[in-house]
Amino acid sequence: MSITTVSSRPVARTTALTVAGGLLVGAVLVALSPAAGVVRPGDGGAVGVSAGAVWWTLLPAVVAVLVALRSPIAGVFAVAGAGLPAIARAIADLDALGDPENAIRPELFHETSAFSLPFGLGPGALLLVAGDLMMIAAGVLAAALLARRLFLAESEIFGATARLPGPYDAAADPAGADPASSGRNTPLILLAALGLVGVLIGSAVIPYSGGFLDLRRLPASLGLWGLVAALVLVAVGLAAVLIAAALPRGLTLPLLGGVAAASAVGPLTALTAAGSADLSIGAGPWIGLVGALLIVGAGALAARGTVAVTDAPAADDPGRPSWFTRLLPGVLLLLAALAAWFASSTSGLYLDGAPDPVGVTLDPVFTASAPIPPPFRLAALLFAVAGVAALLPRVGPVGRAAASVLWAVPAFGVAAGLVVYSELETSASAFVPTPAITEAYGIEAHSWSLGPGMWWGLAAVVLGLAAAVTATVVLRSDADTAEQWPADEPAGALRRRALVPGLVLMALVVLSGLLPAYRSGLRDSPTLLSGYGVDSVGVWILTLAAVGAVFAMTRSARPEAVLGCGLGAAAVLTVRLVVPAPAAAEAFATAAGTFAVIVVAVLVVVAAAVLAVLAGRIPAVAPTRIPGERPGPASGKASGRSAGKPKGKAPGSTGTSGRGRGRPAARKSPGRPAGR
Numbered sequence: 001m002s003i004t005t006v007s008s009r010p011v012a013r014t015t016a017l018t019v020a021g022g023l024l025v026g027a028v029l030v031a032l033s034p035a036a037g038v039v040r041p042g043d044g045g046a047v048g049v050s051a052g053a054v055w056w057t058l059l060p061a062v063v064a065v066l067v068a069l070r071s072p073i074a075g076v077f078a079v080a081g082a083g084l085p086a087i088a089r090a091i092a093d094l095d096a097l098g099d100p101e102n103a104i105r106p107e108l109f110h111e112t113s114a115f116s117l118p119f120g121l122g123p124g125a126l127l128l129v130a131g132d133l134m135m136i137a138a139g140v141l142a143a144a145l146l147a148r149r150l151f152l153a154e155s156e157i158f159g160a161t162a163r164l165p166g167p168y169d170a171a172a173d174p175a176g177a178d179p180a181s182s183g184r185n186t187p188l189i190l191l192a193a194l195g196l197v198g199v200l201i202g203s204a205v206i207p208y209s210g211g212f213l214d215l216r217r218l219p220a221s222l223g224l225w226g227l228v229a230a231l232v233l234v235a236v237g238l239a240a241v242l243i244a245a246a247l248p249r250g251l252t253l254p255l256l257g258g259v260a261a262a263s264a265v266g267p268l269t270a271l272t273a274a275g276s277a278d279l280s281i282g283a284g285p286w287i288g289l290v291g292a293l294l295i296v297g298a299g300a301l302a303a304r305g306t307v308a309v310t311d312a313p314a315a316d317d318p319g320r321p322s323w324f325t326r327l328l329p330g331v332l333l334l335l336a337a338l339a340a341w342f343a344s345s346t347s348g349l350y351l352d353g354a355p356d357p358v359g360v361t362l363d364p365v366f367t368a369s370a371p372i373p374p375p376f377r378l379a380a381l382l383f384a385v386a387g388v389a390a391l392l393p394r395v396g397p398v399g400r401a402a403a404s405v406l407w408a409v410p411a412f413g414v415a416a417g418l419v420v421y422s423e424l425e426t427s428a429s430a431f432v433p434t435p436a437i438t439e440a441y442g443i444e445a446h447s448w449s450l451g452p453g454m455w456w457g458l459a460a461v462v463l464g465l466a467a468a469v470t471a472t473v474v475l476r477s478d479a480d481t482a483e484q485w486p487a488d489e490p491a492g493a494l495r496r497r498a499l500v501p502g503l504v505l506m507a508l509v510v511l512s513g514l515l516p517a518y519r520s521g522l523r524d525s526p527t528l529l530s531g532y533g534v535d536s537v538g539v540w541i542l543t544l545a546a547v548g549a550v551f552a553m554t555r556s557a558r559p560e561a562v563l564g565c566g567l568g569a570a571a572v573l574t575v576r577l578v579v580p581a582p583a584a585a586e587a588f589a590t591a592a593g594t595f596a597v598i599v600v601a602v603l604v605v606v607a608a609a610v611l612a613v614l615a616g617r618i619p620a621v622a623p624t625r626i627p628g629e630r631p632g633p634a635s636g637k638a639s640g641r642s643a644g645k646p647k648g649k650a651p652g653s654t655g656t657s658g659r660g661r662g663r664p665a666a667r668k669s670p671g672r673p674a675g676r
Contacts, residue, residue: 013068015072016072016079017068019079019142020138021065022134022135023064023079023135024064024065025131026086026130026133026134026137027057027060027061030057031058032127033054033108033124034049036123037124038108038109038128039109039124040122041111042115042118043115043116045112047110047111047116048110048111049106049107050274053269053270053272056265056272057269059264059268061135063078063258064079064082071250074251074253074254077247077251078254079141079142080146080240081255081262082258082261083258084236084240085237086136086262087232088230088232089229090132090133090136091225091229093132094225095223095229097121097129100119106211107269107272111212112212186324187301188252188301189241192256194294195291195293195297195298196238197291198292199233199237199288199291199295200233200234201291203230203234203288204222204227204230204284205284206284207281208274208279208280208282209279210280211279212279224418234462237295240258241256242469244299245302249299252299252302255299256296256299260292260293264288264292266285266288267286267288267292268289270285271285271286325470325473325477326474327391328474329399330388331391333386333387333390333403334387335463336379336406336460336464337381337384338380340410341380342456343376343380343410343453343454345373347453348372348373348420348421348450348457349421349450349454350450351448371416371420372417373453374578375409375410375413376453379410379413379460379464379575380460382571383460385399386403386406389402390403395560397558397560398563398564399471400564401471401475401560403471404472404552404564405545405568405569405571405572406467406468406568407467408541408542408544409464409571410457410460410461411461411541412538412542414457414461415538417457421448421454424448475561479558486557486558486619490618494614494615497614502550502555505554505603505607506551508600508603509547509550509573510528511596512543513528513542514527514529515591515593516593517576517593518593519591526539527539528540528543542573545569546569546572546573549565549569550566550569553607557615559612559615562608566604566605566608570601570604570605573597576594576597577597
């Protein structure tokens with residue numbers, strides 16, 4: 001991962017204000033939806049709405065417009081940071097519209113009496129959906145504008161010096177005037193990650209109690225799609241943080257400020273709605289608000305310097321990763337292993353606020369959450385092995401390459417746990433005993449909630465993703481700064497020879513995902529064709545991760561990367577062999593998918609071993625380092641795209657064309673060699 005820099009092509013103020021205006025219009029539509037009536041009550045009476053709470057939706061848009069008025073490029077960053085989290089809001093809004101009787105959205109609607117139910121959709125629902133889509137479109141458009149203006153230069157995320165060429169330095173990043181100034185972005189990532197944890201906690205709990213909730217027969221619960229919305233919000237925030245870590249401070253603050261403003265909308269809305277709807281507020285909104293403040297505060301910890309773009313790095317600045325960066329993937333993998341072990345050893349589900357007891361699902365031996373721990377046990381083992389390997393010098397590249405896909409293992413476990421939770425919650429909601437039945441038979445209404453095991457599983461997924469990102473950073477940095485690279489022609493020949501076997505292996509991986517691994521009287525194994533349920537999503541995650549690892553295995557010419565990707569793909573595939581339900585269940589039997597997974601995993605390992613041996617026979621050549629001059633911020637003569645046209649390029653320089661931009665050229669071919 002390298003430091004990003006902004007193209008010299010300026011963003012027009014009208015363009016920045018247009019995307020910011022689109023975000024503002026979408027927010028206004030959402031704010032006006034309660035006035036138009038999002039739902040219609042069943043008794044024809046009035047719908048309760050917490051006055052003024054929904055107007056907090058305007059906060060991210062107003063922030064983006066104000067930033068765009070001051071600096072167009074910073075405004076586009078703010079729109080991207082504020083608009084993309086609207087994906088999570090759209091998921092939550094669609095969930096509320098699909099099941100309005102159980103929705104807890106007092107800023108949009110709530111019942112005023114027990115006779116208000118059931119709800120029907122009103123005209124305001126169209127405004128709500130249209131506003132969400134417009135905010136998402138503004139964020140996507142802003143991200144697309146930035147994607148065409150960001151380029152890579154040689155520098156690390158976790159210890160970066162950033163120098164932005166041109167007149168932007170003086171206006172937006174005066175601290176970058178000193179070319180030698182630098183700072184580590186690790187504190188930024190750690191503080192922002194802590195903020196995202198707070199946002200996740202604030203989004204994944206019910207903020208209210210009392211009030212209109214006392215009129216409902218069922219206890220308040222977040223619901224499956226509410227949890228998905230919270231995870232999407234954190235995922236978008238995590239991506240923004242990783243990008244912000246590679247930006248100069250003048251652009252880090254707008255991006256993280258937009259994310260923080262979008263993350264603060266929910267807590268601020270809850271705090272406002274609680275007062276006007278006579279609801280009691282919990283600690284969740286306060287924790288979420290603190291998390292949003294930590295995210296925007298992390299922007300102040302960005303590296304003080306800015307990045308200068310040249311056609312080639314200076315000969316004395318190889319940009320090798322620091323010892324901290326090299327150890328970080330292994331440490332994160334071990335932490336992920338610890339989180340996965342806790343996920344497997346604690347209760348995944350709670351019944352009425354306590355660990356689910358044995359026999360609640362008429363099974364005299366197993367608890368309802370018994371299917372949840374097995375995938376996490378395997379994830380803990382795989383993370384631990386890869387983490388230890390990543391910390392050892394000789395096999396470190398193998399462990400880091402495998403780490404790029406191992407996050408899919410706990411993700412599959414989380415998906416399997418959400419399936420069990422959803423089914424139990426649906427079953428509990430289907431039968432609600434009346435007071436007479438409760439008094440006569442002692443049958444009471446129960447509520448299910450996620451236990452600590454599921455939360456530890458989510459932590460394992462997040463840590464696994466962080467390990468995958470940092471491992472990729474180290475692998476790319478090692479490849480870019482290696483003293484010897486695989487020769488171009490033999491490496492290209494190996495790729496061509498591996499193309500057809502790679503395509504066959506990827507097709508077999510997909511085929512194994514289409515077949516059930518086992519059949520049971522209680523539950524059949526999910527496949528890629530199980531529909532749009534969460535169980536199918538877990539299989540899709542495993543399959544896509546394995547396909548990506550096989551593709552990377554066939555495209556690499558480095559033996560360590562080939563072997564690591566192959567072992568990672570095989571490990572991910574074998575997760576489907578872990579039976580998430582007792583094998584003693586009625587009519588349990590293995591199915592064709594079990595044998596297909598075993599065969600495909602063995603073929604992947606064999607192919608990885610063969611390709612690693614062939615890659616090890618490729619002769620290594622020393623790259624030709626092309627000297628490049630790194631201009632100061634005041635010169636404004638950065639070469640390549642950053643200055644419009646290449647100026648003063650050394651013979652054989654590639655400028656900024658192709659993938660070799662800003663990297664040393666190989667001896668036989670300019671730009672990035674094919675053998676890497």
